Amino acid sequence: MPSSAGPTIGEAGEHAAIAEIIAAAPSSRNGDDAAVLTQATPNSRTVATVDMLIEGRHFNLEWSTPAEIGHKAIVQNFADIQAMGARPIAALLAISAPPSTPLSFLRELATGVSERVNQFSAELVGGDLTAGDNLVVSVTAIGLLGGSLPELTLDRAKSGQKVVASGKIGASAAGLALLQRFGRDFPFQFTELVASHCTPHLSPGRGVIARATGATAMTDNSDGLIVDLSTIAKRSGVNIDLNREAIAPSPLMVEAGELLGVDPWEWVLTGGEDHTMLATTAGEAPSGFRSIGKVQRGEGVSIDGQEPEYETGWVSF
C-alpha cells in the first residue's frame, strides 16, 4: 500500500470509510439493504457479471494508481456486459482492505469507478467494505438487454460471417511488459502502451450497436486473443481465420518489442486485458469496428490459414 497523508480506514472507522466512497461516487440508489435499479423498458432483460481482482495478481500498487484500479475494474466488467449486446447500467463494489489502508486510497479508487460508470451513464449503486489481510476488489456489473433480438453468445458464430473488432489488440500486454521491466520509469514514447494496460479503453454502446446490426456472437479480449476466440470457435463449432495484416502489432509495439527483446506477436496473440470487443457478424463491420477475419467451417483459430505461433493466455491457477 502506498504511503499517503491522512487517516487510515482503521483510524477513521467503517462508516467514515463508506462515506468517502459514496461521496466520490454518489448515487441516490445507494445506502439501503439493496439497490433498486431504474425501471427497465418493456421486454428488456437484466444481464449480470462479476470479477474479483486481487492485489499482486490482477493489479500492482507499484505502478497502478487507485483511480486506475477502479477504472480497470469497471472496464473489464462493463466489457462483459457489452459482450452480450447489452448496455451497462449499474455496478456494485465490494472491497476487502487492511485497516492500515489510507482513506484516500478508497476515495481515489471510487473516483476512478465513478468517472468510468458516468461515461456509460451508469451508477455505482451499492457495495460492501470489510477488513481483510489483502486488498481484494470485487465488481459486479448489471446491464440491460432491450428489444427482442437474442443476446450475443459464444456459441452463435456462423460460417460465412466476418470477425470484427473494436479496440486495440496486444497493447495492454505490451504496456504490462514495459511496467514489469521499468516500473513507472518506462521510456516516455511508450506512454500510450502503458495507458492501454493501466486504463484500458472501452467505448460505450459497442455491444448494442453490434447486436443491432447483425452480430450473433461476441466476447472481449480479456484472457488473450487466441484463447478468447478459440472459446467462440469451440462453442460454435466453427473455424475462425484471422487476417494477419489486420491484427499486426502497431509500430509502437514493434519498437517496444525490440527494446525488450520480445516478439510483439506474442502480445497480440496471447495478451489479454485489452477488453477489445470481438464479434462475428453477417453484415458489414458495425460503426467503430474493423474486420479482422472470417468464420468458416472447421475448428480452432487460424491466421491466414496457418496455426498461430502463440496460443496460450491468462490462467488463474
Added chain:
Amino acid sequence: MPSSAGPTIGEAGEHAAIAEIIAAAPSSRNGDDAAVLTQATPNSRTVATVDMLIEGRHFNLEWSTPAEIGHKAIVQNFADIQAMGARPIAALLAISAPPSTPLSFLRELATGVSERVNQFSAELVGGDLTAGDNLVVSVTAIGLLGGSLPELTLDRAKSGQKVVASGKIGASAAGLALLQRFGRDFPFQFTELVASHCTPHLSPGRGVIARATGATAMTDNSDGLIVDLSTIAKRSGVNIDLNREAIAPSPLMVEAGELLGVDPWEWVLTGGEDHTMLATTAGEAPSGFRSIGKVQRGEGVSIDGQEPEYETGWVSF
C-alpha cells in the same frame, strides 16, 4: 483449509475447478461473458446487493463446513433483497482461493449455495474464480420488485406503526459464543443455537408478503438488533420502542448464557447474523411475522421506554 481427499484447485486447474462449481449448482444461464436473467414481469424493477466474506473474519473453517459457508453467504444476501420487499431470483459467486484448496471444498460450497438458491426458486447464474492468498467469497444477489408499491426502505417507518419480526433474535450470537468456547464439541442440547449461526434460516417470500400487506420500512438483523433498528429510527426520524417480553431470550439461550457466564440479553440486543426480517407496518403482523414493538415520535431505540442495556453491534473496522 481442512485436509481433504482428492486434487487441489492448483493441481486440477481453473477450468476443472469451475466445472466442479457449475456441476454442483447448474444453470443454463451460466457460462457466457455475462448471465442474461429471465424476463421480468412488466413494471418490475431489478434489485441488487453484494456481500464479501473473508475467512477468519466472517466464517471459520474450524467450525463451518464449506456447504454451510455457501448457505450463509446466500442467506445474508437474499435477506437484503427481501428487506426491500423483493424476491431473489439469481446469485453470482466470486471466489478467491489458494491453489492448495481442495476441489472438493469448491464442490461442497457450491452445493450449499445451490440448495439455498433452489429453495428460493433462484439460480446461481455466474461468477469468478481466482487464485489468492486468502479465501474470500463474494456473493451478489439479484432480485425483482414487482408491481407499483414502493420498495421497503430504511427511511419510511412512521409513528403509529407496529414493529414486526420474522425469525429468531440473538440465536446466531449464542451459537457463535458456544462455538468460540467449545468448537464443534459443544453440548448436544445447543445444536439448534449453533445451527442458527452456521445455517441461519430465511423464509422465502417474507419481503414480498410484508410489502403486500402494508409494511413501509424493512431491514434484516445482520449487524445487531439495536444497531439495525437504530438505522431505521435515525433515517425515518422516529423512536422504535421494543416490547421486552416479545424479544426475550429463549429458554435455550438462557441455559447457554448460564453455561457461558453471559447475559443472553447481550446476544438479543447486539448479536447480528440472525437475518431476521424486521419491518414496520400499519397493519396486522403479516403472515410469518410477530409484533415486537411500536414506532412512535422521538428518536433512537428503546425497550419498554427504557434505554437498551446493550447497544453495540458488528463493525468491520
